Amino acid sequence: MKTVYGPVSSWRLGRSLGVDLICSKEKICSFDCIYCQLGELWKKNAQRNNFVSIKEMESEIVSALQTTTPDVITFSGTGEPTLAKNMDLAIKTIRNISNIPLAVLTNSSLMNREDIRDTLCKLDIVVAKLDAPNEEIFQRINQPVDNITFKETIDGIKKFKKIFTGKLALQIMFMYENMQYVDKMMQLTKNIGPDEVQINTPLRICPVNPLTKKQLGHIEKKFKIQGLNTISVYTSKKPKTTPIDKMELIKRRRMEL
Numbered sequence: 001m002k003t004v005y006g007p008v009s010s011w012r013l014g015r016s017l018g019v020d021l022i023c024s025k026e027k028i029c030s031f032d033c034i035y036c037q038l039g040e041l042w043k044k045n046a047q048r049n050n051f052v053s054i055k056e057m058e059s060e061i062v063s064a065l066q067t068t069t070p071d072v073i074t075f076s077g078t079g080e081p082t083l084a085k086n087m088d089l090a091i092k093t094i095r096n097i098s099n100i101p102l103a104v105l106t107n108s109s110l111m112n113r114e115d116i117r118d119t120l121c122k123l124d125i126v127v128a129k130l131d132a133p134n135e136e137i138f139q140r141i142n143q144p145v146d147n148i149t150f151k152e153t154i155d156g157i158k159k160f161k162k163i164f165t166g167k168l169a170l171q172i173m174f175m176y177e178n179m180q181y182v183d184k185m186m187q188l189t190k191n192i193g194p195d196e197v198q199i200n201t202p203l204r205i206c207p208v209n210p211l212t213k214k215q216l217g218h219i220e221k222k223f224k225i226q227g228l229n230t231i232s233v234y235t236s237k238k239p240k241t242t243p244i245d246k247m248e249l250i251k252r253r254r255m256e257l
């Protein structure tokens with residue numbers, strides 16, 4: 001399995017070259033979200049580790065950038081990117097070889113840690129997950145490891161927003177399990193004050209049914225009326241991309257068609 005994949009056609013980031021610092025056949029994550037398209041969990045933990053070689057990542061990026069010019073390089077893939085202990089070194093290494101903006105898709109679960117916030121501050125774009133308005137729904141939808149709580153996760157995002165000079169986007173996955181909490185989610189979002197809100201629903205193959213265009217459109221409208229800069233999976237345009245290696249996308253089940 002290669003560390004670098006894509007570029008992916010992303011509705012939120014444009015042409016995004018993926019860097020998978022986990023690179024596992026089964027996901028390694030601090031959550032086990034009910035809508036996760038990565039399949040059954042292999043290891044649910046919040047222990048940080050080195051999963052890939054940064055030297056190999058570097059040579060794969062150098063080679064990829066010879067044939068493609070992505071809009072952004074994004075840490076994402078087969079689990080939670082902040083579980084990679086060498087993420088800081090990976091950022092430093094990519095900065096030395098490219099000026100392309102650097103992003104991460106994170107589940108926000110480790111943002112309450114100062115060392116993680118320091119690392120994430122070195123990025124240009126942080127896309128942080130928030131799917132629940134309270135502990136009960138957080139446990140039901142995101143199914144975190146035992147020591148991760150809703151309160152700590154929210155506190156982490158708020159602390160991070162105060163120090164981050166880049167773009168903080170909040171990604172919210174709406175489904176039948178949380179659609180009755182739209183107003184509470186909106187209030188939480190306003191308290192955090194992200195630069196952008198990304199309204200999503202599970203459109204890829206998973207055990208959870210997506211909301212319809214009409215339902216999500218209604219939610220998007222409510223967020224916009226509140227003055228929140230909001231985009232949505234149904235209405236955002238996706239750029240055309242040609243992946244370097246289609247198999248690498250299929251392996252991660254992140255093929256956006």
Ligand code: SF4
Pocket residue numbers: 027029030031032033035036037038078079080107
């Ligand atoms: S945070 Fe992402 S990778 Fe982890 S379980 Fe949820 S959807 Fe899957």
